[in-house]
Structure formats: structure tokens, C-alpha cells
Amino acid sequence: MSRVVSVRDIQEIVRNGQGLSSIPADAILTPSARDLLSELETNGDAKAAAAKHVSGSTGGDKLSPPARPLNSKSAKSELEAFFNSPYAHNLKEQICEMGRRLWQRAYVDGNGGNMAIRAGEDIAICTPTLVSKGSLKPEDMCLVDFEGNQILGAKKRTSEILMHLQIMQKQPKAVASCHCHPPYATGFAVAGILPPTCMIPEFEVFVSVALAPYRTPGTPEMGKLVADLVDKHNTILMANHGIVTWSHNSLEEAYWRAEIVEAYCRTLLVTAQLGRTPNTFTPNQLQDLLKIKQSLGYVDPRYGMKECELCDNAEWRPGVACQVEAKAETTVGLDADAEAAVKAITDQILAQLK
Numbered sequence: 001m002s003r004v005v006s007v008r009d010i011q012e013i014v015r016n017g018q019g020l021s022s023i024p025a026d027a028i029l030t031p032s033a034r035d036l037l038s039e040l041e042t043n044g045d046a047k048a049a050a051a052k053h054v055s056g057s058t059g060g061d062k063l064s065p066p067a068r069p070l071n072s073k074s075a076k077s078e079l080e081a082f083f084n085s086p087y088a089h090n091l092k093e094q095i096c097e098m099g100r101r102l103w104q105r106a107y108v109d110g111n112g113g114n115m116a117i118r119a120g121e122d123i124a125i126c127t128p129t130l131v132s133k134g135s136l137k138p139e140d141m142c143l144v145d146f147e148g149n150q151i152l153g154a155k156k157r158t159s160e161i162l163m164h165l166q167i168m169q170k171q172p173k174a175v176a177s178c179h180c181h182p183p184y185a186t187g188f189a190v191a192g193i194l195p196p197t198c199m200i201p202e203f204e205v206f207v208s209v210a211l212a213p214y215r216t217p218g219t220p221e222m223g224k225l226v227a228d229l230v231d232k233h234n235t236i237l238m239a240n241h242g243i244v245t246w247s248h249n250s251l252e253e254a255y256w257r258a259e260i261v262e263a264y265c266r267t268l269l270v271t272a273q274l275g276r277t278p279n280t281f282t283p284n285q286l287q288d289l290l291k292i293k294q295s296l297g298y299v300d301p302r303y304g305m306k307e308c309e310l311c312d313n314a315e316w317r318p319g320v321a322c323q324v325e326a327k328a329e330t331t332v333g334l335d336a337d338a339e340a341a342v343k344a345i346t347d348q349i350l351a352q353l354k
């Protein structure tokens, strides 16, 4: 089986003075490892390029977090100083920027959607209620404790904050979370259908989806049902509501998950309309993607599964089972096929709704 090589592995090789030729020819490179490798190959100065990646990955010099992590019991003056610091301002700006992207892509409607970033042991910065995500300003942001009590901020915190806080409590790795209502992924959530797997690499690597049952938004029950799933999933479809994603790296990465799952659900519907049996990954191909995923530190319930157990999703697949041979259709009219595919999906959706 081929070895997964990450940026860290390449930096190690350079540090030890080994040549890049020591990387096995059949190694699977993570996307950032591939970037670093081509950089090394073009500029020739391997040590300098590898070192640049080290400092680049730490993310920033003067915008460092407080030396001592704050918590909800910290002195009010300390919390205020933190909330008004350049570091906290940067986090607030990140929320505003992701809000603009959510709104521009029509992933939120009205004042819908909300986001939170972990800011200490049991505190988080989050969006306010009743503000469009398209027009957020840094001064709109709120500081809350993990019970949902507002500590600072002129505007009232989002009513859905409990869910974000429950995610952060249940999943210590979560540094940020993003909730929105993108139409295609939400469509799957309304139908109660998990998107089938084994079709697009980005979806397999960056996302791991589960479905939480419906409860009234903002209630502790809703938060609990979502939080129960974040151990092995970073993207939760919330039945009859929307989606919520989390990341162990950044709010932007949590936002990317929304883009990836939305693009995937949209692509699935197009695929289904084309009336052909979709081609899917072989278990071997999927296993390679899961190795990359694991090396990036993303959660997934499929790690350690045997290849024959992968690609298994009986919930919904547009006429496919993993490893099923593509139909030997050469002359069948597209219209008839498309009609059959649409009918099959409609039947399944109706069956789910019963």
C-alpha cells in the first residue's frame, strides 16, 4: 500500500539532509505536500523553502493569542482587554468575512446562519442575533461562556449559540463552527437523506457527514443531538433546517466544508439527472483518500474499516451500489434513462418521507 507523505514528512527529509528522491515514487502526497515539493524543485534551496513553510503554517506573529488562556472566571478587565485586542479583532474580522461569503453564495437567508470561534478554555466569540451575515461588522460580535451567557458585546448573541458551544464541549479539537442553510445540502436534510459517498475526492477528504433529527432551533435538545455526532463527523445535516460544520484549524476551514458539501449535493442531483449509473471509486481508491484524510487530522468513522466495508451507504444512491459494474448501455436513449433515474429518486424520497 502506498505511503501518505505530508508537509511535515518533507520538512523532516530536508532537515535530515536526505534527497527528495528518497520519497517513494508511488507515495500519496497531501495537497500541501505537493505544493511544497514543487516549490523545492523550482527554487532549488530546499532548506529555505521548507523553513518558510514552517513559519507560514504557524499563521502569524503579532496576532498571537493571550499568553495565559482565558476562561469565563477570568477578571472582567482581562476579558475586556482580550475582547478589544488586535488578536480578538482578527477573529471578529474572520467571522465577518465568512459571513459575507455565506451571504454571497446564498447559504443564508434573512438573519439566518451563525458562527462561533473558541476564544479560551470555556469562552467563544460568536455572531449576534438578527443581523444578516452579509453585513456583519467586528463591533457586532459577542463574547459568551460555554453555558451561553453573554459576557461582552453590545448586540445580543445568536439564539443558536448553544449548539456551537455543545459542539466545542463534546469535541475538544473544534476551534470554530459554522451554521448555515445552503439549499442543496439542506434539501438532503429535509428529505432525511445522507449524500451517498465514493464519487468526489474533496467530499471524501474534507467532509464526514451525519444527519441529526429535527428539534426546535436554539434548544439544548437540538444542540445535544448535533454534539452527539461530532466525535466522528465534522459536517452535520440538521433535519428540516440546515447544516453545521466544525474545524480543528480555522473558521475558514469550517466554512469550506459548507461549500464542499453544498457543491457535492448539487453535483449529485446533476449526476442523477444524466440518467447513467454514476462511476464510483473502488474501495482501493477510497482507502487512499482516507489515508490523506487521516494524515490531515480530520475525523471519519471509516478509519480502520476493511476495503470491502467501505463505500457502503444504503440510504440513498442514484441507482448505484459501490463496485457495481456500469450498465452496458450504449444505445439507450438519454431521456428514458433520465426519466427512470428521476423516478427512482422521487420514489425513494417519497418512501423516506412516509
Ligand SMILES: [Zn+2]
Pocket: 112, 113, 160, 179, 180, 181, 217, 241, 242
Ligand atoms: Zn439555522
